[in-house]
Amino acid sequence: NNQLLVLGIESSCDETAAAVVSSDASGKAIIRSNVVLSQIADHAAFGGVVPEIAARAHVEALDGLIEAALTDANVKLDQIDAVAATSGPGLVGGLIVGLMTAKAIAAVIGKPLLGINHLEGHALTARLTDDLAFPYLLLLVSGGHTQIVLVKGVGAYERWATTIDDALGEAFDKTAKLLALGYPGGPMVEEAAKAGDPARFVFPRPMKGDKSPNFSFSGLKTAVRQAANSIAPIDDQDAADICAGFQLAIADTLRDRVKRALERFKERFPDVAEPALVVAGGVAANQQLRETLRALCKKYGFSFLAPPLKLCTDNAAMIAWAGIERLREGLADENAMTTAPRSRW
Numbered sequence: 019n020n021q022l023l024v025l026g027i028e029s030s031c032d033e034t035a036a037a038v039v040s041s042d043a044s045g046k047a048i049i050r051s052n053v054v055l056s057q058i059a060d061h062a063a064f065g066g067v068v069p070e071i072a073a074r075a076h077v078e079a080l081d082g083l084i085e086a087a088l089t090d091a092n093v094k095l096d097q098i099d100a101v102a103a104t105s106g107p108g109l110v111g112g113l114i115v116g117l118m119t120a121k122a123i124a125a126v127i128g129k130p131l132l133g134i135n136h137l138e139g140h141a142l143t144a145r146l147t148d149d150l151a152f153p154y155l156l157l158l159v160s161g162g163h164t165q166i167v168l169v170k171g172v173g174a175y176e177r178w179a180t181t182i183d184d185a186l187g188e189a190f191d192k193t194a195k196l197l198a199l200g201y202p203g204g205p206m207v208e209e210a211a212k213a214g215d216p217a218r219f220v221f222p223r224p225m226k227g228d229k230s231p232n233f234s235f236s237g238l239k240t241a242v243r244q245a246a247n248s249i250a251p252i253d254d255q256d257a258a259d260i261c262a263g264f265q266l267a268i269a270d271t272l273r274d275r276v277k278r279a280l281e282r283f284k285e286r287f288p289d290v291a292e293p294a295l296v297v298a299g300g301v302a303a304n305q306q307l308r309e310t311l312r313a314l315c316k317k318y319g320f321s322f323l324a325p326p327l328k329l330c331t332d333n334a335a336m337i338a339w340a341g342i343e344r345l346r347e348g349l350a351d352e353n354a355m356t357t358a359p360r361s362r363w
């Protein structure tokens with residue numbers, strides 16, 4: 019049965035989110051509602067997400083958001099076919115809030131519960147927005163993850179690369195913190211870089227040319243700190259120049275790492291006529307990085323897909339959609355009602 023109506027819940031980090039997604043007879047997705055409450059303001063003073071504050075904020079916000087998602091979608095709870103909630107990875111306090119709420123709703127309406135891996139949500143988002151067939155490549159770049167994943171099918175993923183230290187979003191956040199630009203750092207660094215000279219500071223390109231497919235950003239972080247210390251006190255122009263140099267180093271590194279993955283994909287799937295690279299995660303908002311990847315894909319004959327920003331960052335529509343994809347494949351977990359959240363899934 020292709021026609022499904024699923025309530026999704028996301029609470030693994032610092033956004034509380036609920037959404038209703040359906041699929042029509044042809045299997046096409048329709049986002050019926052998608053509400054997200056960002057906790058950024060609650061955490062800004064601390065320069066990062068505070069788990070205890072996040073968990074409490076999820077408790078306060080979630081019920082109201084679920085009601086809003088149902089109202090926006092014009093759907094009553096008893097029409098829902100299943101409830102899908104992020105059950106890992108993430109901050110355990112938030113995961114408990116979302117998963118227990120989902121269990122309660124599923125129990126009351128007597129419908130299946132799906133515990134969804136947050137990364138699977140990101141991985142399948144491009145199929146929610148576009149008519150995209152398996153296999154394809156995913157570059158996931160967020161505050162918590164930096165991965166290249168081969169998406170072979172629903173529930174069939176191969177991780178080709180990961181970071182051996184900091185996540186890419188973290189590197190942006192730490193650079194912003196060092197330069198006192200504010201939190202979250204990515205958008206601040208991008209904005210500052212526009213007025214900067216990328217040639218003034220030449221930062222290392224971590225792992226460039228390295229045989230391992232992985233990422234590393236801690237050396238870059240150290241180099242940024244040394245540059246800032248060497249000219250202290252720094253003025254606005256210094257900060258802009260550092261940001262521009264930092265962003266260029268990141269763009270070069272991404273180009274090098276992703277290029278390897280595109281080559282590997284072509285070797286492995288020579289018959290895929292229209293190979294595709296999908297980006298997801300908050301860092302995918304960065305225009306310079308997007309343009310770098312778009313140009314690289316063009317050169318290698320890949321189509322480049324970047325879902326709308328609202329669906330690139332954490333949201334519940336992607337969780338509901340992953341639930342629909344799993345239900346259709348008969349991959350719902352029979353034991354979901356008795357499983358615990360997995361912070362390190």
Ligand code: KG4
Nearest residue numbers: 160161162187203204205299300301304331
């Ligand atoms: O996916 P996301 O909203 O949340 C998770 O981490 O799960 O990603 C947030 C990260 C933060 O580190 C933020 O600084 C970064 O994405 N980010 C950006 C930009 N916008 C957000 N990094 C670079 N450039 C941006 N424009």
Ligand code: ZN
Nearest residue numbers: 140160331332
């Ligand atoms: Zn995420």
